[in-house]
Amino acid sequence: MGIIEKIKEIEAEMARTQKNKATEYHLGQLKAKIAKLRTQLLEPPKGSSGAGDGFEVTKFGHGRVALIGFPSVGKSTLLTMLTGTHSEAASYEFTTLTCIPGIIHYNDTKIQLLDLPGIIEGASEGKGRGRQVIAVSKSSDIVLMVLDASKSEGHRQILTRELEAVGLRLNKRPPQIYFKKKKTGGISFNSTLTLTHIDEKLCYQILHEYKIHNAEVLFREDATVDDLIDVIEGNRKYMKCIYVYNKIDVIGIDDVDKLARQPNSVVISCNLKAAQFSCAVKCILLHALDACFPHTPLNFDRLLAKVWEAMGLVRVYTKPQGQQPDFSDPVVLSADRGGCSVEDFCNHIHRNLIKDVKYVLVWGISARHYPQHCGLSHVLQDEDVVQIVKKKEKDDGGGRGRFKSHSTAPARISDREKKAPLKT
Numbered sequence: 201m202g203i204i205e206k207i208k209e210i211e212a213e214m215a216r217t218q219k220n221k222a223t224e225y226h227l228g229q230l231k232a233k234i235a236k237l238r239t240q241l242l243e244p245p246k247g248s249s250g251a252g253d254g255f256e257v258t259k260f261g262h263g264r265v266a267l268i269g270f271p272s273v274g275k276s277t278l279l280t281m282l283t284g285t286h287s288e289a290a291s292y293e294f295t296t297l298t299c300i301p302g303i304i305h306y307n308d309t310k311i312q313l314l315d316l317p318g319i320i321e322g323a324s325e326g327k328g329r330g331r332q333v334i335a336v337s338k339s340s341d342i343v344l345m346v347l348d349a350s351k352s353e354g355h356r357q358i359l360t361r362e363l364e365a366v367g368l369r370l371n372k373r374p375p376q377i378y379f380k381k382k383k384t385g386g387i388s389f390n391s392t393l394t395l396t397h398i399d400e401k402l403c404y405q406i407l408h409e410y411k412i413h414n415a416e417v418l419f420r421e422d423a424t425v426d427d428l429i430d431v432i433e434g435n436r437k438y439m440k441c442i443y444v445y446n447k448i449d450v451i452g453i454d455d456v457d458k459l460a461r462q463p464n465s466v467v468i469s470c471n472l473k474a475a476q477f478s479c480a481v482k483c484i485l486l487h488a489l490d491a492c493f494p495h496t497p498l499n500f501d502r503l504l505a506k507v508w509e510a511m512g513l514v515r516v517y518t519k520p521q522g523q524q525p526d527f528s529d530p531v532v533l534s535a536d537r538g539g540c541s542v543e544d545f546c547n548h549i550h551r552n553l554i555k556d557v558k559y560v561l562v563w564g565i566s567a568r569h570y571p572q573h574c575g576l577s578h579v580l581q582d583e584d585v586v587q588i589v590k591k592k593e594k595d596d597g598g599g600r601g602r603f604k605s606h607s608t609a610p611a612r613i614s615d616r617e618k619k620a621p622l623k624t
């Protein structure tokens with residue numbers, strides 16, 4: 201029997217089993233069995249270099265965003281409009297057969313956007329190009345789940361299930377469970393609060409299923425069996441996901457309103473410019489819009505702002521001693537990938553720089569006063585300005601200038617200030 205058949209059989213057994221106190225141990229064990237089989241399924245077939253075979257494109261820019269969705273929801277149309285890179289779009293399904301990269305230029309950064317073939321139910325088990333598509337989406341920093349606003353709400357759940365089946369966790373944080381395998385000593389089970397979904401016996405049983413007999417487990421939240429399995433498997437990827445409802449030009453105002461109010465969601469139309477849209481719809485959208493740009497496709501500005509927020513990129517501008525900061529070319533850091541400390545910043549510029557650094561001067565929202573003398577562990581924030589003071593060098597932090605120490609309230613440096621000359 202193949203792995204997929206085994207999974208199907210266990211799923212059928214779970215569906216047959218009534219959920220009650222007497223069966224909960226058995227059900228927990230079955231869940232662990234399925235998780236183990238799914239992990240086996242993810243192992244690349246012999247002779248291939250990985251599940252993303254033939255789909256890999258070189259990483260480029262400051263971050264990567266994948267477009268995931270059913271066929272013909274408008275992924276390629278969206279890629280073409282956001283990046284200017286042409287990706288064939290047509291009214292028939294599976295128009296796109298491979299991975300097509302484009303670049304979004306936003307806030308002085310470059311974000312790689314990947315168009316992918318449509319996926320269908322069963323993708324996680326290898327239907328269509330599901331496994332390759334999922335492997336590529338795992339390599340990205342965030343996922344845009346593109347949905348057809350005129351189709352069933354169930355599509356979002358089906359896609360979420362497919363992604364969960366391969367270990368992706370969307371808009372969730374890792375379970376607060378400390379877990380460490382040991383060589384001896386048996387299982388030590390502890391919790392900092394009352395657990396309502398799992399008890400010691402169930403925990404032992406799941407560990408037993410994984411043939412783990414010595415370990416330390418500490419629950420720091422009221423976690424579930426699924427959470428425990430995620431922690432034991434240890435290969436889950438926690439990603440932000442934005443639900444992009446496209447084609448709102450073909451649905452009614454009430455439905456647009458409902459979709460626009462869901463968490464992590466944005467409603468758009470590739471077909472209509474904002475100016476062509478009725479005033480009523482624009483009013484509804486305004487609760488989510490900072491400004492309405494009449495000549496951009498409807499709500500693209502909002503979509504880009506959401507992508508930017510989810511990426512969590514931190515732009516740091518360098519200021520050579522005695523000169524204006526260079527506001528054209530930021531060093532781009534990320535808390536999730538590589539970190540945002542002064543040390544990370546220095547390593548970004550040059551890997552040997554760190555040994556020459558005496559301290560740095562920081563202007564911007566991470567600084568308590570302007571400029572703040574900071575060490576290597578100081579955590580920078582978006583739009584900070586940094587001057588590196590090397591050993592045997594004097595800083596110019598005491599001079600007269602815009603970002604000087606007598607400024608009291610740390611404020612984000614505005615675009616206007618960036619353009620204005622900075623005297624030092």
Ligand SMILES: Nc1nc2c(ncn2[C@@H]2O[C@H](COP(=O)(O)OP(=O)(O)OP(=O)(O)O)[C@@H](O)[C@H]2O)c(=O)[nH]1
Pocket residue numbers: 269270271272273274275276277278288289290291292293294295296297316317318319446447448449450468469470471472
């Ligand atoms: N009404 C409407 N149609 C749209 C919109 N965006 C895209 N379309 C149409 O939807 C159809 C499918 O678009 P594609 O961009 O090919 O969709 P896809 O998701 O890339 O499809 P596959 O590559 O086959 O998975 C095309 O006929 C587009 O013109 C929209 O906002 N409104």
Ligand SMILES: [K+]
Pocket residue numbers: 271272273289290291292293294295296
């Ligand atoms: K299509």
Ligand SMILES: [Mg+2]
Pocket residue numbers: 275276277288289295296315316317318
């Ligand atoms: Mg396409």
